[in-house]
Amino acid sequence: MNGFGRPAMLGMGRRAFIKTGLAAASLAGLGSALGAGTAGAAQPRIDLTPGAFKPIPIAITDLLGEPEIGRNISGVITADLRRSGLFAPIDPKAFVEQITNPDTPRFQDWRVINAQALLTGRVTRQADGRFQVVFRLWDVFAGQQLAAQQFVAQPDNWRRIAHIIADAIYEKMTGEKGYFDTRIVFVDESGPKERRVKRLAIMDQDGANVSYLSRGDGLVLTPRFSPTSQEITYMSYGQGDPKVFLLNIETGQREIVGNFPGMSFSPRFAPDGQRVIMSLQQGGNSNIFVMDLRSRATTRLTDTAAIDTAPCYSPDGRQICFESDRGGTSQIYVMNADGSGARRISFGNARYSTPVWSPKGDWIAFTRQGDGRFAIGVMRTDGSGERVLTEGYHNEGPTFAPNGRVIMFFRDPGGASGPSLYSVDVTGYNEQRVPTPSYASDPAWSPLRS
DSSP states (O other): OOSBSOOTTTTOOHHHHHHTTOEEOOHHHHHHHTTOOOTTOOOOOOOOSTTTOOOEEEEEOOOBSSHHHHHHHHHHHHHHHHHHTSEEEOOGGGOSSOOSOTTSOOHHHHHTTTOSEEEEEEEEEOTTSOEEEEEEEEETTTTEEEEEEEEEEOGGGHHHHHHHHHHHHHHHHHSSOOOSSOEEEEEEEESOGGGOEEEEEEEETTSOSOEESSOSSSEEEEEEEOTTSSEEEEEEEOSSSOEEEEEETTTOOEEEEEOOSSOEEEEEEOTTSSEEEEEEEETTEEEEEEEETTTOOEEEOOOOSSBEEEEEEOTTSSEEEEEEOTTSSOEEEEEETTSOSOEEOOOSSSEEEEEEEOTTSSEEEEEEEETTEEEEEEEETTSOSOEEEEEESSEEEEEEOTTSSEEEEEEOOOTTOOOEEEEEETTSOOOEEEOOSSEEEEEEEOOOOO
């Protein structure tokens, strides 16, 4: 849909989605039922060591049976894998074999074009109008099946199926969870710079299925997903002081987290989804507070004469990284979840801001400002291993994919134009623009839909 309102099936996780018309056989069970290759056989695997990996050549054939939907599904799978930077889909014009039976490919024809992996499949229309989708992933050089899976779904759910298949391929070939069946919430910006309208928007991670969650009659900032991906917390300037809101993206229900004196900033969920952490301004300084969403009790975690803001929990909920100028300039600190033991971890000759913890717990991403340039970078949780992933005039707001492998951020070149979303691998490789209908800022990546 293009207007404001509740998009169809917008907030559905995979379990709810299955109940409304998509059923999936287990990967292991179907692989066995369809004749998977010998257990323990060698298979192509992408080496994710920084500087070592090369994109793996993969042939993705159009799924047979229903030509249009088969091409559409294969096209989205191809785009997902290519965009990851870890796969090199082979041009279909180079294919020697035109698949007529997805269960028995001629492996010698795929070896000739150096395909290390091959995807085949079929789409079958059922009597009730739904589609059954079956795919197989093959190790070309071993001549064996690596994975297989099937789905039954309504025709308009084909794009979701494609993302789930791409995730299955990604996981099988890398050993890490995929991130294609996810969404991005962001701030959509339209109109001239001096009268910019900002609306809360949500889309699939590849830029498809954009829907708007607010009307644009108030300023919205820093949207963030809950761990379940069914709720978003964000800040909105309407009448009077900014307020922190919760929005259920499945039902459209909206509520104010609380009315706080002064200004509130950077709300974010705790890993348990039962608390929201934020920064509240009192006078000339701000401190970090956490609110229990059940009792609405608020606990103060920092108490300094500085500006403490942009808090983010570690995945296990035991620690919090945040931004503070208590040392004279904006730097990144880490403290225990109860506010004790605060320690500075950034020491570069620059200002550091917007820290966010990787879902894997191994990195903290940040914005770094110095010498008139804005960089997006990562450092280990003790501050070691700092590296810059990308630099530009104004880069800001990193957010991790749920597997911790990719970072999205926004870049504003200044002048009369506006911000755009970009993604980059945590190695600094494969930077690319993320398509949006208009200008976009403040992205937040959802968890993998479950």
